Amino acid sequence: MKLFDVYPINDIAIVKGKGSYIWDEKGDQYLDMYGGHAVISIGHTHPHYVQRISEQLNKVGFYSNSIRIPLQEELADKLGRLSGKPDYQLFLCNSGAEANENALKLASFYNGRKKVIAFKKSFHGRTSLAVAATDNPAIVAPVNATSNIIFLPFNDEEALEKTFKEQGNEISSVIIEGIQGVGGINIASTPFLRKIRALCDEYNAVFIADSVQCGYGRSGKFFSHDHAGVDADIYTMAKGMGNGFPVAGIIISPRIQPKHGMLGTTFGGNHLACAAALAVIEVMEKESLIANAETIGAYLIEELKKIPLLENVRGRGLMIGFDLPETLKDLRKNLLWKQKVFTGEAKPHVIRLLPSLALRKKDADEFLEAVKEETLALA
Numbered sequence: 001m002k003l004f005d006v007y008p009i010n011d012i013a014i015v016k017g018k019g020s021y022i023w024d025e026k027g028d029q030y031l032d033m034y035g036g037h038a039v040i041s042i043g044h045t046h047p048h049y050v051q052r053i054s055e056q057l058n059k060v061g062f063y064s065n066s067i068r069i070p071l072q073e074e075l076a077d078k079l080g081r082l083s084g085k086p087d088y089q090l091f092l093c094n095s096g097a098e099a100n101e102n103a104l105k106l107a108s109f110y111n112g113r114k115k116v117i118a119f120k121k122s123f124h125g126r127t128s129l130a131v132a133a134t135d136n137p138a139i140v141a142p143v144n145a146t147s148n149i150i151f152l153p154f155n156d157e158e159a160l161e162k163t164f165k166e167q168g169n170e171i172s173s174v175i176i177e178g179i180q181g182v183g184g185i186n187i188a189s190t191p192f193l194r195k196i197r198a199l200c201d202e203y204n205a206v207f208i209a210d211s212v213q214c215g216y217g218r219s220g221k222f223f224s225h226d227h228a229g230v231d232a233d234i235y236t237m238a239k240g241m242g243n244g245f246p247v248a249g250i251i252i253s254p255r256i257q258p259k260h261g262m263l264g265t266t267f268g269g270n271h272l273a274c275a276a277a278l279a280v281i282e283v284m285e286k287e288s289l290i291a292n293a294e295t296i297g298a299y300l301i302e303e304l305k306k307i308p309l310l311e312n313v314r315g316r317g318l319m320i321g322f323d324l325p326e327t328l329k330d331l332r333k334n335l336l337w338k339q340k341v342f343t344g345e346a347k348p349h350v351i352r353l354l355p356s357l358a359l360r361k362k363d364a365d366e367f368l369e370a371v372k373e374e375t376l377a378l379a
């Protein structure tokens with residue numbers, strides 16, 4: 001059997017990882033400034049993470065949500081504390097798309113409405129409603145198409161206000177990434193997020209903060225939406241939550257009450273997934289990784305701004321992007337093949353940095369040197 005060929009891949013097979021480094025089968029070492037797409041939050045193969053998952057696997061790996069799983073309660077408790085939202089409620093699932101799917105559905109159960117406001121350049125996942133709320137017609141199959149999604153320009157308060165004035169009583173939810181990832185590292189402005197909060201309150205709509213990529217400490221605060229000082233009604237989380245173990249979740253404000261059978265999943269919140277998520281939180285707290293993301297991120301942004309030709313360096317914490325002029329269009333490729341550095345991209349010419357939150361200053365310096373060398377070579 002062949003693999004279903006949907007990914008444009010680089011011909012590199014990773015066999016080992018440690019901290020912010022990975023090694024291929026030939027023994028070549030790479031600096032990982034991509035984190036497997038913002039997933040590696042505490043670093044590859046962190047010893048505490050490996051130990052906690054291994055120990056759990058030796059006890060029990062899985063049982064269904066028909067029984068009490070104390071690890072879920074422990075996770076809810078620790079997550080409530082770390083996120084600063086102890087009064088919210090946790091529902092666990094397996095992926096970012098599934099988290100958004102559940103959030104959109106829950107919002108609709110809550111207010112009985114159908115319309116969703118999403119934004120230009122958004123990415124919310126590839127399943128039914130999540131993909132419908134994603135601004136990329138190429139990945140929306142005919143069966144996913146729905147007239148229930150209203151796409152508005154990002155950070156446009158007037159357009160938002162006008163839409164609420166016209167259709168406010170039909171709007172179930174507003175879904176927004178605090179920092180758009182796939183869309184190219186675009187930061188939602190503080191006034192815009194506050195306007196969403198105010199309009200959702202006025203019209204009893206649900207504010208969904210897609211924190212799948214920009215959340216879990218990456219921006220230097222637990223949720224990137226926290227930079228605006230607003231509370232969303234539902235936060236969706238995935239990537240960094242399990243440091244590579246597939247675990248995701250939504251946290252739900254006390255304003256929304258659960259009913260048995262409303263949401264459900266077979267695998268979500270299983271023992272092994274909880275052990276992985278708990279290990280991540282424990283390491284984040286012990287090693288102050290959110291503060292590290294803020295400090296190292298600010299340093300990287302400041303230093304990248306000094307490199308000639310890199311345009312519009314932007315971001316928060318360790319979620320950073322910059323535009324490439326035509327002369328530097330091969331920069332990402334050269335960083336990978338010549339400098340052995342993984343980075344992310346956004347179309348058409350944006351480099352995205354999504355490294356582990358444990359990135360050290362010397363790793364950042366190594367990256368900056370590689371960028372300087374390659375920009376000089378291309379200029």
Ligand SMILES: Cc1ncc(COP(=O)(O)O)c(C=O)c1O
Nearest residue numbers: 095096097123124125181212213
């Ligand atoms: C903001 C955002 N939401 C949702 C998703 C979907 O997550 P998953 O691929 O785990 O379904 C992604 C994935 O890149 C994302 O960046």
